[in-house]
Amino acid sequence: MQFSLKPIGHVAADASHEELRHRTAVSKIVIDHKYARGLKDLEGFSHLYVLFLLHKAPKGKGNLMVHPRGRADLEMRGVFATRSPHRPNPIALTLVKLLSRRGRVLTVKGLDAYDGTPVLDLKPYDRHDSTPRPRVPLWWKKLELESKRARRS
Amino acid sequence: MQFSLKPIGHVAADASHEELRHRTAVSKIVIDHKYARGLKDLEGFSHLYVLFLLHKAPKGKGNLMVHPRGRADLEMRGVFATRSPHRPNPIALTLVKLLSRRGRVLTVKGLDAYDGTPVLDLKPYDRHDSTPRPRVPLWWKKLELESKRARRS
Numbered sequence: 001m002q003f004s005l006k007p008i009g010h011v012a013a014d015a016s017h018e019e020l021r022h023r024t025a026v027s028k029i030v031i032d033h034k035y036a037r038g039l040k041d042l043e044g045f046s047h048l049y050v051l052f053l054l055h056k057a058p059k060g061k062g063n064l065m066v067h068p069r070g071r072a073d074l075e076m077r078g079v080f081a082t083r084s085p086h087r088p089n090p091i092a093l094t095l096v097k098l099l100s101r102r103g104r105v106l107t108v109k110g111l112d113a114y115d116g117t118p119v120l121d122l123k124p125y126d127r128h129d130s131t132p133r134p135r136v137p138l139w140w141k142k143l144e145l146e147s148k149r150a151r152r153s
Numbered sequence: 154m155q156f157s158l159k160p161i162g163h164v165a166a167d168a169s170h171e172e173l174r175h176r177t178a179v180s181k182i183v184i185d186h187k188y189a190r191g192l193k194d195l196e197g198f199s200h201l202y203v204l205f206l207l208h209k210a211p212k213g214k215g216n217l218m219v220h221p222r223g224r225a226d227l228e229m230r231g232v233f234a235t236r237s238p239h240r241p242n243p244i245a246l247t248l249v250k251l252l253s254r255r256g257r258v259l260t261v262k263g264l265d266a267y268d269g270t271p272v273l274d275l276k277p278y279d280r281h282d283s284t285p286r287p288r289v290p291l292w293w294k295k296l297e298l299e300s301k302r303a304r305r306s
Contacts (some may be wrong), residue, residue, distance in 0.1 A: 001155065003158045003206060003208075003243075004156065004157050004158070005156045005157070005242050005244075006241060006242065008241050008242070008286030016184070018160065021191060022300050023281065030233060035217065035241060036232065036233045037217040037218060038217035038218070038232040038233045038240075038241070039214070039231050039233055039234070040218070040230065040231030040234065041174075041230045041231045041234035041292075042231060042234040042282070044234065044288075044289065044290025044291075044292075044293070045234065045287070045288065045289055045290065045293075046284075046287050046288035046289075047284050047287045047288075049246060051155060051204075051244060051246070052244075057301060064188060064190040064191035065190060065191070065193070077194045078190065078191045078192050078194045078195060079191040080191045080192055080195050080274070080275040080276070081193065081194035081195040081198065081277055081298065082277065084278055087191075087274060088159060088161050088163070088191070088274070089158050089159065089204075089273045089274050090156075091158075091244070091273065091274060093202060093246065094176040094203070095281065095282050095284065097284075099223075101271065111162060114176075119241060120242045120244065121233070121242050121244060122287065123233070123236055123246060124233075124234055124235065124236070124293070125284070125287050126287055126289050126293065126297075127289075128176065128248065129248050129282070129287075130283045130284060130285065130287065131200050131248065131250075131278070131283060132283065132285070134198070134199050134200045134278050134279060134280065134282075134283065135197075135199035135200075136197065136198055136199075136279050137194065137197025137198065137278065138170065138197075139194075139197075140197070140198075140279065144279075148276065
């Protein structure tokens with residue numbers, strides 16, 4: 001059983017690796033002419049999910065155990081307990097803030113996707129997608145703290 | 154440019170259509186033996202994203218304008234401003250509460266997927282996925298209110 005995917009557009013980003021990683025980048029999403037009509041009414045939402053293809057993840061490298069954030073010094077974790085790009089189905093998901101739409105070009109904040117990344121879907125975000133205090137494990141909290149410190153320095 | 158997807162497991166649910174729709178159902182996700190190792194450490198998270206295939210959405214019906222919730226009495230909207238199953242790439246995304254994991258079987262609450270649905274990915278949910286007061290358009294609020302009333306009656 002196999003299913004195929006078709007990109008609906010791509011990311012246009014000139015932010016640095018650090019800005020993308022820290023979700024501070026402002027990027028554009030350019031939707032193909034063919035799919036542009038599907039964007040109607042999107043501007044009513046403040047936040048969107050962007051599903052995009054992890055097209056730079058090496059093919060066939062659908063690892064089941066990964067080092068979080070690619071850091072070989074950290075204990076390996078089950079891939080479904082991480083957001084690693086090396087997953088059986090190379091699809092990433094990021095919540096972004098929709099700053100504006102002009103025709104088939106969206107300007108968004110917080111997208112951690114490189115320039116040229118194929119976009120698969122956009123979905124509106126509503127209160128069902130939000131949960132106030134999600135529990136995460138200690139090893140995840142430590143990673144978060146480290147990346148917060150890196151952002152400050 | 155085409156990419157293919159492989160299911161990593163499936164949904165086992167005996168809830169009613171209404172329970173699934175209202176996100177009150179408790180369901181199981183059974184991960185294939187082949188991918189089971191990737192579940193390690195997942196139980197540290199209270200909430201997960203489940204990406205699943207909308208395998209019952211008619212093929213080739215990648216509509217760009219849809220009636221919200223399939224209701225022909227409502228104005229058509231751009232598909233990317235809805236969570237309609239009839240989208241160019243038939244991938245759904247739902248936030249669920251992880252109640253437990255026993256080996257390769259997860260018990261989750263809030264999954265709006267039918268019994269037998271192929272699962273594509275699981276991702277841990279953290280604070281980056283949460284935004285307190287997302288703005289949604291008026292037509293969306295009205296739909297929400299109606300469905301809340303339907304739940305009560």
